[in-house]
Amino acid sequence: QAPVTLDTAKAVPTLPDAQTVTEVKHYTDRLFSFRCTRPASMRFRSGEFVMIGLMGDPHPETGKVKPLLRAYSIASPSWDEELEFYSIKVQDGPLTSKLQHIKPGDQIILRPKPVGTLVHDALLPGKQLWFFATGTGFAPFASLLREPQTYEDYDEIIITHTCREAGELTYGRDLIEGLKEDELLNELIGDGFWKKIKYYPTTTREESAKMGRITDLMRSGEAFADLGVAPLNPDTDRAMICGNLAFNLELKEMLEGYGLVEGANSNPQHYVVEKAFLD
Numbered sequence: 001q002a003p004v005t006l007d008t009a010k011a012v013p014t015l016p017d018a019q020t021v022t023e024v025k026h027y028t029d030r031l032f033s034f035r036c037t038r039p040a041s042m043r044f045r046s047g048e049f050v051m052i053g054l055m056g057d058p059h060p061e062t063g064k065v066k067p068l069l070r071a072y073s074i075a076s077p078s079w080d081e082e083l084e085f086y087s088i089k090v091q092d093g094p095l096t097s098k099l100q101h102i103k104p105g106d107q108i109i110l111r112p113k114p115v116g117t118l119v120h121d122a123l124l125p126g127k128q129l130w131f132f133a134t135g136t137g138f139a140p141f142a143s144l145l146r147e148p149q150t151y152e153d154y155d156e157i158i159i160t161h162t163c164r165e166a167g168e169l170t171y172g173r174d175l176i177e178g179l180k181e182d183e184l185l186n187e188l189i190g191d192g193f194w195k196k197i198k199y200y201p202t203t204t205r206e207e208s209a210k211m212g213r214i215t216d217l218m219r220s221g222e223a224f225a226d227l228g229v230a231p232l233n234p235d236t237d238r239a240m241i242c243g244n245l246a247f248n249l250e251l252k253e254m255l256e257g258y259g260l261v262e263g264a265n266s267n268p269q270h271y272v273v274e275k276a277f278l279d
């Protein structure tokens with residue numbers, strides 16, 4: 001009998017949860033985004049996340065392969081035909097060391113069970129909506145910024161994005177620029193919708209137009225002066241936080257200091273938090 005060899009290329013996803021990659025864009029040696037097909041029956045709310053990944057390497061003794069999955073915010077809006085993700089590349093990261101090499105036509109695994117707290121349902125009505133992001137924490141806001149409800153529910157959207165280097169702001173900046181040409185948003189909300197947006201990008205380790213951590217810039221009052229807005233107030237301001245753990249904790253404490261209360265799907269309040277994916 002001929003030996004049975006494991007053809008990993010064929011053995012990989014004949015799985016029910018496989019989706020096909022349609023586009024990949026690399027931004028820096030640490031960041032990339034990609035798009036893939038969307039399961040026909042999958043519904044989600046803009047801002048939610050899903051588990052995605054690849055098949056792991058075969059077990060050295062048993063030869064069994066298991067999926068390697070991580071939580072990823074969906075960066076595309078709920079109405080989009082495809083799904084988009086924004087990812088870090090960690091050279092020795094179990095998943096992203098492999099995921100960074102995907103190409104159009106490749107398959108990824110996607111468990112179609114979206115969940116999350118960065119959703120409109122978890123916030124009480126308000127006037128200003130703040131999106132606070134660091135690094136790849138911008139992803140859920142990329143979804144919410146393309147969601148018409150965001151502009152229907154709020155007078156003004158204020159986006160802060162703090163990254164180490166200027167190149168790490170590109171994905172967010174391009175996305176916000178692209179909103180000006182977004183036909184759906186222009187049609188639904190009128191051509192002034194994007195004037196509702198205030199964008200405040202900052203860097204911490206490379207020279208850029210505005211330097212510093214957003215937390216420090218808020219504490220000193222500089223961020224509010226630059227933006228021409230008052231500090232956050234529970235009567236009018238709502239906020240969503242998504243970044244690294246230290247950032248989330250620090251900002252959460254600051255928002256509580258302004259009198260904002262954390263909300264959840266079951267108990268809508270003034271702000272919500274979610275941790276950005278780290279490999």
Ligand code: A2P
Pocket residue numbers: 134135162163164165203204205213214215216244246247248250
């Ligand atoms: P810094 O360069 O001063 O650490 P990372 O890539 O490590 O996730 O960080 C993304 C960005 O978040 C960096 O600009 C980093 O600034 C910033 N950052 C890290 N911790 C905090 C924090 N506690 N508050 C505000 N910004 C933070």
